[in-house]
Each structure stands twice: as structure tokens, then as C-alpha cells.
Amino acid sequence: MSLRYTSKIKVILYFLLSIVYALGNVVIAYVTKIMLNMAQFRQGSINKLIVVGLVGMLAIAVIMLANFIYRYLKCDIIKDINVHIKAKTMAYLIEKQDDSQKDGLSLMTNDVKQIETLKITNELMIITEAISFVVAIVVGLLNSWLLTLLFIVTTIVPGIVQKFFTKKIQTKSAIWEKANANYTQKVSDGLDGAATADLYDVQVPIVGRVIVGAKRMEDALKSLNFTQAVAGEIILAVAEIFSFILPFFVGAILMYQGQIGAGTLVMIVQLSNDFVNPIINIFQQVNAIQSTKPMWDKVDQALKFSEVQPKAATSSDFSGLNVDDLTYQVKDKTLFSDLDFSLKPNEKVLLMAPSGWGKTTLLKLFLGKLQPNNGQIYINQNSVTGDWQAAHDNFSYVNQKPFIFDDTLKFNITLGRKADVATLDELAQKAGLSELVEEKGWDYQVGEKGANLSGGQIQRVEIARALLSKRPILLADEATSALDSKLSLEIHNTILKNPQIAVVEVAHKISDQEKALFDRIVELDAVSD
Known part of the structure; x- marks a missing residue:
């Protein structure tokens, strides 16, 4: 009733x-x-x-x-x-x-x-x-x-x-x-x-x-x-x-x-x-x-249905990410096998592979959204393999095409989370949105699907969301592939020069200038062969 x-x-x-x-x-x-x-x-x-x-x-x-x-x-x-x-x-x-x-x-x-x-x-x-x-x-x-x-x-x-x-x-x-x-x-x-x-x-x-x-x-x-x-x-x-x-x-x-x-x-x-x-x-x-x-x-x-309230992680908790002998298959096709990978706190790593290799799938495995056929994923030496609740609180995520709500600039960054003006201004500065905020204000209506924002501004909103979460690892999935080279470099500078987060980016094509910003580049084709 x-x-x-x-x-x-x-x-x-x-x-x-x-x-x-x-x-x-x-x-x-x-x-x-x-x-x-x-x-x-x-x-x-x-x-x-x-x-x-x-x-x-x-x-x-x-x-x-x-x-x-x-x-x-x-x-x-x-x-x-x-x-x-x-x-x-x-x-x-x-x-x-x-x-x-x-x-x-x-x-x-x-x-x-x-x-x-x-x-x-x-x-x-x-x-x-x-x-x-x-x-x-x-x-x-x-x-x-x-x-x-x-x-x-x-x-x-x-x-x-x-x-x-x-x-x-x-x-x-x-x-x-x-x-x-x-x-x-x-x-x-x-x-x-x-x-x-x-x-x-x-x-x-x-x-x-x-x-x-x-x-x-x-x-x-x-x-x-x-x-x-x-x-x-x-x-x-x-x-x-x-x-x-x-x-x-x-x-x-x-x-x-x-x-x-x-x-x-x-x-x-x-x-x-x-x-x-x-x-x-x-x-x-x-x-x-x-x-x-x-x-x-x-x-x-x-x-x-009882909602699960995950416990937020902070960057100070993170001591490392380790992937051991990871194998993932879709039906009869093996995307990758015996994959080993490690990530240190604040390290910036670029994972490169051609389209169709399974880069996005690998990120989903990190997040615990998928269960591998073999192997384990450890965060802080604890297995989070296939465990969304245990894994995803350690990650923020920058998509190639971020979702933008038909709401204010402030809401699209906070997503309803509490944040004071000082924190927001600091985020704007780190994400490269200060000029937009000064011109339009935090209550600026961004329009349906971010119609009132440029492609670069949309990506920066996504970055600001990630920084606000204070999660230790930022995953970037072909984050700048839809942008021109100048904007792509600007976005990478914003992400990779932040000393408070580790970054794992997957991409199939990126400029040499941008590659130089990473601490390490891993060719996934070579690793999984």
C-alpha cells in the first residue's frame, strides 16, 4: 500500500x-x-x-x-x-x-x-x-x-x-x-x-x-x-x-x-x-x-532497494595500484592476457594501444565494473577485483565525451556535493576555468548537454569534478581525442602537472609533446603479447 x-x-x-x-x-x-x-x-x-x-x-x-x-x-x-x-x-x-x-x-x-x-x-x-x-x-x-x-x-x-x-x-x-x-x-x-x-x-x-x-x-x-x-x-x-x-x-x-x-x-x-x-x-x-x-x-x-553509501577515499590513503596476470575474454575472443601493471602515488602513466584493443575495458576492470577471467587487481595491497564498491572510490574519470547536465556551471562541477566558494575558486584555477567563472559566474546556465560551453570547457568541467572528489587516481579515457592539438595540450597540462593525483590515461594517438608530460609510457600491445 x-x-x-x-x-x-x-x-x-x-x-x-x-x-x-x-x-x-x-x-x-x-x-x-x-x-x-x-x-x-x-x-x-x-x-x-x-x-x-x-x-x-x-x-x-x-x-x-x-x-x-x-x-x-x-x-x-x-x-x-x-x-x-x-x-x-x-x-x-x-x-x-x-x-x-x-x-x-x-x-x-x-x-x-x-x-x-x-x-x-x-x-x-x-x-x-x-x-x-x-x-x-x-x-x-x-x-x-x-x-x-x-x-x-x-x-x-x-x-x-x-x-x-x-x-x-x-x-x-x-x-x-x-x-x-x-x-x-x-x-x-x-x-x-x-x-x-x-x-x-x-x-x-x-x-x-x-x-x-x-x-x-x-x-x-x-x-x-x-x-x-x-x-x-x-x-x-x-x-x-x-x-x-x-x-x-x-x-x-x-x-x-x-x-x-x-x-x-x-x-x-x-x-x-x-x-x-x-x-x-x-x-x-x-x-x-x-x-x-x-x-x-x-x-x-x-x-x-537499499542504496549503498560508499566510503570516500582520499589521496593520503593511496599507496599503490597493482595488476597481476590480468586476462579478460569476451565470448571466445581474448582482449588481453597475463597483463601486469603498477601505479605509484602521483605517478602519470600513459597506456597506448590501437583502437579495439580493450583500453576502455581495462579501465572498467580497474573500477570493479567487470570481473576478469583471471588475475587480480590490488589497491593498497587489498584485492578489489570485480568489486565496484571497494574499487571505484579510488578513481575519478575523465571521458572523451563528458555528460553535462542542463544546469549551472556550479552544479555540473559539484554534482550536488557541498563545496564553499574558496574551494570552487581553487578548482576553477586548477582546471583552467577561472576566466569562464569571472566572465559568467558560478550560476551560469550551461545549457542542454553543455550547449553554452566549448569542447575544451566541457573537458575542464570534467577535470574539476575529478579534482573535487579528491580521489587518488584519475582515469582518462581518450580524454582529448576529440579536441584539436592546442586544446589537447592545454588539457594535458592541466591534468598532468597536478602533483596531488596519479593519472592513468589510455589513448591510441597522442603528440610527442604530450607524451613528454608523462612519467611513463606503456605500450599495451607489447605488454599483453
Whole structure:
């Protein structure tokens, strides 16, 4: 149940306010009974009748004011749960990195929205409907136990009918969820590929591809909605026959025999809305909640997932990196075998090999993201082989194409980590960003994918991220291959002249001037042969 992800106090208060909400119809029914019985049996005076009416109106006004709080609290609870779900789900997707962009994007947008609309809201409404039903039953029993019991018995029939539709609704919901994810990916592809479509004048087929996905998604949604609507109509018709007409018929007989007054009959009929409607609504709400099962199952994995908080390493902890007899195979192909390598604190090493050798794979082995077929990797004489949690805290990473968030310059360097202005200014100086910071400021919006930055500035942002982490080893994966020679040399000067970090760079082509900046150059082809 999603309500466990909000404050218990709020749920309790919602429960109490739901009781007040349920009293609205009861007040109307009870006031109606008193006034009709007074009129039928000529009890009291006109003034007393007026007083009853005024008291009833005042009670309804008070309930209305309480309902403002009830509705605000309902919205607040939904907000709390939504924020919690989105935070946990996003953390799960980032941590696991198992879902494709299509699945993750669909989960964070469409699926979570469906959960809000069909699950969270309906779980809250089931509480309100159940309370309305109980309050109406209690008041009904106090006034005519026979009619009330008859209403209770006949409300069972719609529940029996509802069970026939449950499995079919769940199946159609799963079909819609799959079609919706496919449509989301096609939209994402279309937007990301807009430039390519424009280049080759293929806008029509690209749009057509999205339309095909949209039709399939809408067809699946239409089928799901129609099935739910049919189920609702059938349940409503059965409920009206068995839960309204038949009890009303019996009530009319009792009134004809003089066992109850007109006011009591009208009151029970009025309350019958709270006998029947809550039950009908609950059945429909249960159906809606069940339709979210495929989506909730995925979200539930995220909610149960415990994030691992790694312990940060500092450069003072690092005494050396050693690789012994490392072998890695992909299917039947051996990328490298019996590889030995060592790195001292603050040492700058260039690993050179042609494209396709497996340089990026080697860095992933260092990070513990992959498990070698043979051999061991040691940091500070402790094995970190294939252990991401133990290994990666020792490394920062400079990619060939760093990812840039559509946010400020400051956020792209800190990534949300705390850093004072003095620390940031020092980072800017070390990473060669001082001029940009002086001109634009730390709150400069860098644009989507760093559109407002040059290629060199993007690389320097990546370097500043690495320096802020204060990790002892910086891995550079073809970090400057996409830059011109001048920028490449500038970036290398920034990285390699920092005395506080060790550097391992993999590259297949680099200038002699840049090679001279390294302490050691290792030709990987020769080492692994």
C-alpha cells in the first residue's frame, strides 16, 4: 500500500476528516427525516421546523469547512508519496543502471503518473468510501434495522460481478504499459534524431514511426478504458437493481403497513446512496488499483532497494595500484592476457594501444565494473577485483565525451556535493576555468548537454569534478581525442602537472609533446603479447 510512504499523523488526520466528510450525507438524511416526520405526524410547530432546518444548514456549513482541510490534506499526502516514489525510483535507476533509457524514462514519467492517478488517489478514496459506508450503516441500523440489513445483503451482489473482470483488466493494463513504453521511446528517438531527419529530409517517416507507436498505445488504452467502463456499467446496473429497487420496494411495503414513517423511509433511501455508492466506488477503485500492478511492481523494486553509501577515499590513503596476470575474454575472443601493471602515488602513466584493443575495458576492470577471467587487481595491497564498491572510490574519470547536465556551471562541477566558494575558486584555477567563472559566474546556465560551453570547457568541467572528489587516481579515457592539438595540450597540462593525483590515461594517438608530460609510457600491445 502506497500510504505507508507518508506521515502516519497525516493518515490518521485524513481518517478523522473522512469521518466528518461522511457525515455530510447523514446530516441531510437525518434532517430530512425529522422534518418529514414532523410534517406527516404534525409534531411541534412551524418555528421548531425552521430551527431544525437552520441547524441542518449550519451543520452542513461546518462540514464544508472541514472538507476544505480534508481535500488539502488529501493533495498533500499524494504529493508526499509522489516525491518519495520519484526520489527512490530515480536513485534505484541511477544505482542499478540496468534499465534502458526507454524503460527508465517511461517509469519516471508515464508509469509514476498512472500510479498517482489510479493507485495513490484510489487508496485514499477507498478509506473515505469505507468510512461513508460504515457511518451510513450505523445510522441506518438505528432507524430501521430491517431495511438497512436488506441493503447490506444486496450490496454483496455487485462484488460477485466485479470479480469476473479483474483478470481481464490486469491483462489489458499490462498490454497498455508495454505499448506506452514503446511510444515513449519512439518520441525520444524522434526528438534526439531531429537533426538527422532534417539532414536527409526524412521527417515524414520519422513522424510516421511515432504515429504508429501512438496508435498502438492509444488502441491499448482504449481497450483498457472500455473494459473498465463495461465492468463499471454492469456493476452499476446490478447494484441499482439489487441494492436500490428491491430494498425500496420492501420499504414501501413497511410504510404501507404503518411500521415506518415517510421520513424514515426517505432517510434510509437517502442513506442508500452511502450503502450502494461507496461499495460500487470501492469495487471500481480496486479495479483501477489492480490495473497499476505491472507499474507498481517495478516501482516496488525501487522502494525496497537499499542504496549503498560508499566510503570516500582520499589521496593520503593511496599507496599503490597493482595488476597481476590480468586476462579478460569476451565470448571466445581474448582482449588481453597475463597483463601486469603498477601505479605509484602521483605517478602519470600513459597506456597506448590501437583502437579495439580493450583500453576502455581495462579501465572498467580497474573500477570493479567487470570481473576478469583471471588475475587480480590490488589497491593498497587489498584485492578489489570485480568489486565496484571497494574499487571505484579510488578513481575519478575523465571521458572523451563528458555528460553535462542542463544546469549551472556550479552544479555540473559539484554534482550536488557541498563545496564553499574558496574551494570552487581553487578548482576553477586548477582546471583552467577561472576566466569562464569571472566572465559568467558560478550560476551560469550551461545549457542542454553543455550547449553554452566549448569542447575544451566541457573537458575542464570534467577535470574539476575529478579534482573535487579528491580521489587518488584519475582515469582518462581518450580524454582529448576529440579536441584539436592546442586544446589537447592545454588539457594535458592541466591534468598532468597536478602533483596531488596519479593519472592513468589510455589513448591510441597522442603528440610527442604530450607524451613528454608523462612519467611513463606503456605500450599495451607489447605488454599483453
